[in-house]
Amino acid sequence: MNLKEALKNPIFRSVTEAADQLGVDTYVIGGFVRDFLLNRGTPDDVDIVAIGNGIAMAREVASKLPGQPKVSVFKNFGTAMLKHDGIELEFVGARKESYDRNSRKPTVEDGTLEDDQKRRDFTINALAISLNQATFGQLLDPFGGLADLERQIIRTPLEPGITYSDDPLRMMRAIRFATQLNFEIELKSLQAITEHKERIEIISKERIVEELHKILASEKPSKGFALLHKTELLPYILPELVALQGIEEKEGQRHKDNFWHTLEVVDNIAETTDDLWLRWAALLHDIGKAPTKRWHKKIGWTFHAHEFVGSKMVYKLFKRLRMPLNEKMKFVQKMVLMSSRPQVLAEEFATDSAVRRLVHDAGDHVDALMTLCEADITTKNPRKQRKYKNNFKLVRQKIEEVEERDHVRNFQPPISGEDIMETFGIKPSREIGVIKEAIKEAILEGEIPNEYEAARTFMLKKGKEIGLTAKS
Structure with missing residues (x-):
């Protein structure tokens, strides 16, 4: 394993010169090292840790780079950042941290490299490569991060209860990394998340949503949401999803488990679109089913008007999580509200007038709506699946024909x-x-x-x- 290959960008040589000139041990650490070792490429953002003054190191490096890029200093955090040639370098002095129970903001003091590695969230993010000339390219791995990469394990450098209690956002990050990398969370670590789940309440909604976005944007989002459910974090974050879990039976009639169905829909849509807000729509498309579930002796289980109720719940959910209450939220609302419309057309003979109304009401979002409804096919019966998919193809064809002929998308009346x-x-x-x-x-x-x-x-x-x- 040639780690010098990770450091071939000339910018690292400038860091080496600055480090040796200042007589400071300096390392590249964290995600840059992890992603190189996983063959995921090298990210454009690089964390540099100096056993000394990180701000002084940043200024010295900038003085050696062509054009002498501006150094942004964040004194409160003891960090500095510069951008050069498409790469963002963040410099920090090695430090050790102690935490107050009611805050995730630590008390910080100078420390050794190992102190700095201990404060990292996971062993795979604590890997460091030396940038000093004498030891250039040498890996420092005191907590077995390399072995954990090979075993595909998420594990904390310290006792997991301490790591998660100190900074509860790390519980979300563990689940997010497990989802993105398709790794497993070490059992002890998984149990510690459940034990400290209520600590998530001290984390800002914005930081939680940031992690949710990354889980949703991953290749198989269901893994993350299943872990949030398993560790009992989900009720603190998205109780509307938790309410969908379970199957009730009356007089031999059962409804499907809408929680696990939802996760299947999210995985299905992740295969066809990277649109984050359409993935949110898939996650929330059935949230109105919990409050509208009713049992009727003659017809069985119903979820009357769940789309309308769900679309109203989207606003409350976005507001609670401090998500944008703008066009993105309105798009998700619209998708949830209209989520059953194409299904009705696919099950019945789609008349021109019904298709015209669908195109008129969905406007520019009609293709997104069809993508959502196709993802909603989760039946395990191959015959039914083929039938539904073929019906949706017919509806798509009809939409194209009607749109070409009648121009009702974003309808403007011919008479003003x-x-x-x-x-x-x-x-x-x-x-x-x-x-x-x-x-x-x-x-x-x-x-x-x-x-x-x-x-x-x-x-x-x-x-x-x-x-x-x-x-x-």
Whole structure:
């Protein structure tokens, strides 16, 4: 294993020169080393730890680089950062930390390299490579991180209870790394997360959401959400998902477990799109089923209006987690609200008018909606799966045909309010809205084509019906 290969970028030679000139032992540590050893490439952000003053080291390195890049100093954290040639280097002095129970902000003092490695979250993130000339490229691995990489294990350098209690965000990070890398969390570590689960409450919602985003963006997000469920962290973060878990049976009739179904849907959609907000829509598409679940003797289990209820819950969930209450949230709401519409079309004969309404209501998001609904096929019956997938193909074809012919996506009426006022010689009034709505309905129902002349003829007829007379 040639670790010098990881350090071939000339920027590391500048760090070496600065380190030797200042007489400071200096190392590259953390994710850069981990990802190189995993053959995941080398990230653009590099953590450098100096056994001394990290800020002084950053300034010395900058002075040796072409163009002498600006050094950003963060005195509160004792760190400095510079960017050069597409790489972001963050410098910190080696330190040891102690924690107050009510905060994840540590008391920091100068320390050795091993002190610094101890404070790292996991052994695989505590690996360091020397940058000094005499030991250039030498790996320092006091906690067996290299072996854990080979065994694909997430393990803490210290006793896991201490690591997680000190900084409870590490519980989320353990699950996130296990999901991203497809590693297993060491059993002791997994048990410690459950034991300290309530500590997650001291972590800001923003930091939690950051980890949730990374779990959702991974190749198989279900692994992360299953671990959040197993460690009992999920009720503190997404109780709406926990409420979906379980199967109830009455008079021999059962409903599916909507929690595990949801995780399947998320994995399905992860195979077809990297769109984070569409993945959020998949995660939340059924959250309205818990509050709307009802048993009816004649028809069995129902979840009436769960899409509408779920879309309202999306707003509350986003607000609680301090997620953006903007177009991203509205997109997720829309997907949840409309999540069953294409399914109904796929199960029945899709009429042109029904497809027109779907395209009109979904607008630019109709393709995303279809992707979500196709991901929602989780039946294990091969015949049913083939049937549903073929039906969705037919619906997609029909959408293309209707859109090409009728142009109802992001519908703009061929007759404007000004046209109506001019035609009938009236001022702004309720009648204008009535006529515009009638024209829209007539186009969506296929009574008239989406064209000006046809719409004008219809407008004159409708105006006459409500007592308006066209100017001669």
